[in-house]
Amino acid sequence: MAETRKASRYVVPFAVAGVAAATIGLVPALAASGDPDLPEITAQQLIEKIAASDTQTLSGTFKVSTDLGLPSVAGLADSFAGEAARGASGGAPSTDPTEMLTKLVSGTHTLRVAADGPDKQKLTILDGSDEYSLIHNGDDVWAYDSKSNEVFHEKGDASDRPAGEKGEKGEQDGLPGTPKELADEVLKEAGDTTSITVGGTATVAGRDAYQLVIKPKQSGSTVESIKIAVDAKTGTPLKFTLASVEGGKPVLDAGFTKVDFGKPSASTFDFKAPKGAKVTEGTGEGGPAEHGKSPEDVEKDLEKEFGGPGGLGGLFGGAVPGAAADGEGMNVIGEGWTAIATFDTGAKAPKTDEAPKEVQGFLDSLGDEVNGKFGSGTVFKTKIVNALMTDDGKVYVGAVTKQALVDAANAAK
Structure with a gap:
């Protein structure tokens, strides 16, 4: 969509x-x-x-x-x-x-x-x-x-x-x-x-x-x-x-x-x-006339399909900025190459074992369970950008190592 x-x-x-x-x-x-x-x-x-x-x-x-x-x-x-x-x-x-x-x-x-x-x-x-x-x-x-x-x-x-x-x-x-x-x-x-x-x-x-x-x-x-x-x-x-x-x-x-x-x-x-x-033929409004949907209509469709703003809430259990009304705004820790963006989703992290089998396997292959003073959570990793999602719904993300994310979460506790 x-x-x-x-x-x-x-x-x-x-x-x-x-x-x-x-x-x-x-x-x-x-x-x-x-x-x-x-x-x-x-x-x-x-x-x-x-x-x-x-x-x-x-x-x-x-x-x-x-x-x-x-x-x-x-x-x-x-x-x-x-x-x-x-x-x-x-x-x-x-x-x-x-x-x-x-x-x-x-x-x-x-x-x-x-x-x-x-x-x-x-x-x-x-x-x-x-x-x-x-x-x-x-x-x-x-x-x-x-x-x-x-x-x-x-x-x-x-x-x-x-x-x-x-x-x-x-x-x-x-x-x-x-x-x-x-x-x-x-x-x-x-x-x-x-x-x-x-x-x-x-x-x-x-x-x-x-x-x-x-x-x-x-x-x-x-x-x-x-x-x-x-x-x-x-x-x-x-x-x-x-x-x-x-x-x-x-x-x-x-x-x-x-x-x-x-x-x-x-x-x-x-x-x-x-x-x-x-x-x-395009409508001049960012989409083809045959598609016939405005950006607002597309967003509503995504929310209906997946839940949450932009359709992301259902995919990540509300773990996106603004996905929960009581979530806190985004802050930045550090500077330069080791800057880490952090925000509170206001929702507990999703349980991957409740997801479809294919999705569960994909998420498991991406994530490493971690523990610290902050409690426990999962680091979702790539070769460049990593993200730590704590079990209580806080998120830390940046082009930094897994340990840097854990250290940031511990320091914020």
Whole structure:
């Protein structure tokens, strides 16, 4: 019953640098020797280079590999297959970007990307012989699923421009105006929790690149490092790698295997619905007309199905912020990489042995029972984000180790 959101919000150029710059500290360091041999650059200069990048046109192939350390959800998926089939006639079409893009959170996927300024972008997810494409061409936004032969079309306008995008005067509200100002802002806000260095050079998709290496200085974080390969010529991020302290495969390894910064052909962004395809026209309100449900209607359906705000209450026994009227608001303990969000749900933790067999097995594989001064509870874990739910309904969550969550719960007792 998930609401189909505007496809135009998902068809945007990759902007890894902006995300990274909001969460990192800055420690100047000279680039180490490596191959290719590039001029020395400090970390601050490289941050400025990324910020100054004005790449408007590109095309290429992008590979995304994700490993959150989660168990197989095949059995869990099967348990909901019947319900999904029963609701298919009234649910979102298979072209729903929300549903399709969530597939990228596990496994390895190949994408084709193309961009020609802010008004023309295309993203295609390849799955064997099947393709799923999102195309933004001027006022038109298309989503096409070759497997189901379904098309979603929507007309957009300037009012759909994402928050923070440059306005008529070319200014961004609340953001630094120059690369130097951005680097200075990062220095000011980051504090002493992070180390960032230039860790040598690399070749990515045939391009010479600098390696920006970001590491927490604090102990207790699940993040081992973040590496961003930055094109030496254009300043465009080419690859992003997130590694966990648990080791093994990276949690996220996403980068170009082929890239061309030339202007793509105009025909790249043309789209015509294939013969026999089912075409759904958008309402302009975030969902297709055939679906015919407002965001409020969707939320009510989810509450009816699962209980609680947004439909999450029934899945987690009310263990979400606001799921109980007497629950307390969210607080943040600590800072930087070891910050922990905590809130009181006002409800006792659910008993997993009362859940369906498939769901119970999945939850058991995710959770570790823990005890401390706070009492007892369960830590639900991934390679990056962990959450402790105590038996009396308090929740502690962050990109921190299991022990850090237990220590936080003990200290709050």
